[in-house]
Amino acid sequence: VIQGLKEKYAEAADRDDVKAIVLTGAAGKFCGGFDINVFTKVHETGDVSLMPDVSVDLVSNMMEDGKKPSVAAIQGLALGGGLELIMGCHARISTPEAQLGLPELTLGVIPGFGGTQRLPRLVGLPKAIEMMLQSKFITAKEGKERGLIDALCSPDELIKMSRFWALEIANYRKPWIKSLGRTDRLGSLSEARAVLSMARQQAKKVAPNMPQHQACLDVVEEGVLYGGQSGVVKEAKVFKELVLSTTSRALVHVFFAQRSTTKVPGVTDIQLKPRKIRKVAVIGGGLMGSGIATALLVSNISVVLKEVNPQFLQRGQKTIAGNLEGLVKRGSLTKDKMSKAISLLKGALDYSDFKDVDMVIEAVIEKVPLKQSIFADIEKICPPHCILATNTSTIDLNIVGEKTNSQDRIIGAHFFSPAHIMPLLEIVRTERTSPQAILDLITVGKIIKKVPVVVGNCTGFAVNRTFFPYGQAAHLLVSLGIDLFRIDRVISNFGMPMGPFQLQDVAGYGVALAVKDIYAAAFGTRNFRSGLVELMAKDGRQGKINGKGYYFYEKGGKPKPDPSVQHVIDEYRRQTKTIFGGKLVTLSDQDILEMVFFPVVNEACRVMDENVVIRASDLDIASVLGMGFPKYRGGLIFWADTVGASYIHSKLSKWAEIYGDFFKPSSYLEERAKSVRPLGAPKTAQQAPTRSRM
Numbered sequence: 001v002i003q004g005l006k007e008k009y010a011e012a013a014d015r016d017d018v019k020a021i022v023l024t025g026a027a028g029k030f031c032g033g034f035d036i037n038v039f040t041k042v043h044e045t046g047d048v049s050l051m052p053d054v055s056v057d058l059v060s061n062m063m064e065d066g067k068k069p070s071v072a073a074i075q076g077l078a079l080g081g082g083l084e085l086i087m088g089c090h091a092r093i094s095t096p097e098a099q100l101g102l103p104e105l106t107l108g109v110i111p112g113f114g115g116t117q118r119l120p121r122l123v124g125l126p127k128a129i130e131m132m133l134q135s136k137f138i139t140a141k142e143g144k145e146r147g148l149i150d151a152l153c154s155p156d157e158l159i160k161m162s163r164f165w166a167l168e169i170a171n172y173r174k175p176w177i178k179s180l181g182r183t184d185r186l187g188s189l190s191e192a193r194a195v196l197s198m199a200r201q202q203a204k205k206v207a208p209n210m211p212q213h214q215a216c217l218d219v220v221e222e223g224v225l226y227g228g229q230s231g232v233v234k235e236a237k238v239f240k241e242l243v244l245s246t247t248s249r250a251l252v253h254v255f256f257a258q259r260s261t262t263k264v265p266g267v268t269d270i271q272l273k274p275r276k277i278r279k280v281a282v283i284g285g286g287l288m289g290s291g292i293a294t295a296l297l298v299s300n301i302s303v304v305l306k307e308v309n310p311q312f313l314q315r316g317q318k319t320i321a322g323n324l325e326g327l328v329k330r331g332s333l334t335k336d337k338m339s340k341a342i343s344l345l346k347g348a349l350d351y352s353d354f355k356d357v358d359m360v361i362e363a364v365i366e367k368v369p370l371k372q373s374i375f376a377d378i379e380k381i382c383p384p385h386c387i388l389a390t391n392t393s394t395i396d397l398n399i400v401g402e403k404t405n406s407q408d409r410i411i412g413a414h415f416f417s418p419a420h421i422m423p424l425l426e427i428v429r430t431e432r433t434s435p436q437a438i439l440d441l442i443t444v445g446k447i448i449k450k451v452p453v454v455v456g457n458c459t460g461f462a463v464n465r466t467f468f469p470y471g472q473a474a475h476l477l478v479s480l481g482i483d484l485f486r487i488d489r490v491i492s493n494f495g496m497p498m499g500p501f502q503l504q505d506v507a508g509y510g511v512a513l514a515v516k517d518i519y520a521a522a523f524g525t526r527n528f529r530s531g532l533v534e535l536m537a538k539d540g541r542q543g544k545i546n547g548k549g550y551y552f553y554e555k556g557g558k559p560k561p562d563p564s565v566q567h568v569i570d571e572y573r574r575q576t577k578t579i580f581g582g583k584l585v586t587l588s589d590q591d592i593l594e595m596v597f598f599p600v601v602n603e604a605c606r607v608m609d610e611n612v613v614i615r616a617s618d619l620d621i622a623s624v625l626g627m628g629f630p631k632y633r634g635g636l637i638f639w640a641d642t643v644g645a646s647y648i649h650s651k652l653s654k655w656a657e658i659y660g661d662f663f664k665p666s667s668y669l670e671e672r673a674k675s676v677r678p679l680g681a682p683k684t685a686q687q688a689p690t691r692s693r694m
């Protein structure tokens, strides 16, 4: 495309019958930016010269400084390099709803075709910095108000109006403006310095482990101090350094990994068509059920919410209304859409409304007999095409559906709390779930704006199973004498939204207590049995629910470490001392980080070995979206491969000798360490397991 543009610009410059140029996109879209596949090639080869010279050669020399005026005709979207092309034009005409933005920082780089210089010159420094650092899109309508767009018009008039505008410039009836030369929107030097300094402080807070935010501000500053040309030169240099950074490698990996989760062999490649899901029944109006119902309602899917008595039903409906109001407050839902969503909700105390539902999602408490009887009932009442989904996070789906003859339409729809906000949907299939049911749930997932990851059936499925050692490792470290608040600090400095103890406070101790025996039964000697949560509960602590856990929680305030928790810890250490001979150990921050995450990587190896996930990158996405693993580290397996299988293996082997089977390396990890193959590399035929989970 870039080569084609250069040729066309050269031709237009030469031809006498061309007076002016209109630059537009095909099929209702202007341009989604530079081809990110090229970044992948640069990452694979380390060769930055694969990046074509667009910034100076095309945008500055041929377009902006060309002898004929260019006008951009924009529809749909103009993002990244796409927006940078239009800013090199002399005017911009757009349809009102087109999306405009520079999302390069989400890929670990900065805009590289002059965007760091031209955007501040068109919309002013504060707005440009906000758009770049937060990768915030604006509509063309807002762009018009801010000076990025010159005129708005309907799609039908777009080309006609742009041609007219271009000819008007050529005939000097409209101004011939070169964005890079402008200074009128930059403000005074002292104003610019104040804006940049505030942005730097903010970036330090929100992106402490990423280089591209400060780098972007350095480049913007260069242009403010020494002029646009100088800024463009610095931009090109910094762009090339950043594109080779680990952060860019990780974020580009996540971009493609996220888009590949819905490519499921044997499901999405066999010409099946997704069926329409118009009406869904949700059983259980608790926190999960009402969150799931909210997610469906805001995407225009009718919901029947079933509860066992009027009080519970009313509570569920109230929670849904609260969720919707919350979305309105955050600005992600309009009041009209909220009213529409509420009109799509119907409460029910029996199954009579289930006769015409296309899908049921059961979200009751984790009790096997209760779930079994619900599935036996709904099998009789729902139409034969209806998908029977459960939101269980731990129970084997074969057991849930044991009392039915509908194993082909039984599937797991594991949402993460709060379900209307968290983006991950773990779709659990058994050996008998039909491809059609899986495809339909993937499609619903996309409609309700979730990222679906299809996984196999086992205790904890992919996410909870992989992360079961996360909390357990933290408890083990405390039993060894490590301060729990230090563990939380180390883990949040690494980039997790919070440490394992704060997470336990926030999730409530009920979850930990409920899964304890299930994990103990499933994971044998690699399960670490900790009595800490029971001791916390005995001490009157319930975590965030009663404001008292490892931390204090006051309304509206930040959680504060509670020093009085020490007597609980002392008691816990007394109880567990027999395990490690009561020896308190000293560890570095790096030891702590590794002792928490390497067992998680180890379990992830088992999950991959048993084919619970289709590909390693699905675990990267599941860890980022389900557990908050830092995206800029590429997800769990990508990160583990930057550390190296053989290093992880050697550390785990050493700890296994001292502390036991909790750290014992899996055979998959051992094999990868020996063969020096990345953990994320696909299996070879010889390694394929004898029994697949799918």
Ligand SMILES: C[C@H](O)CC(=O)SCCNC(=O)CCNC(=O)[C@H](O)C(C)(C)COP(=O)(O)OP(=O)(O)OC[C@H]1O[C@@H](n2cnc3c(N)ncnc32)[C@H](O)[C@@H]1OP(=O)(O)O
Residues within 6 Å of the ligand: 032, 033, 034, 035, 036, 037, 077, 079, 080, 081, 082, 084, 103, 104, 107, 110, 111, 112, 113, 115, 256, 259, 260
């Ligand atoms: C030098 C410059 O400054 C550097 C740059 O320009 S870097 C690029 C900046 N642009 C971006 O970051 C935009 C990235 N793309 C997006 O945000 C979204 O894809 C979009 C808003 C354009 C479209 O979203 P949506 O309609 O949901 O479709 P989505 O599934 O994401 O993408 C459709 C396909 O296009 C691909 N794609 C989208 N943008 C792409 C890009 N810039 N390069 C390469 N492939 C891209 C996706 O990988 C996907 O491929 P697949 O079908 O094989 O999986």
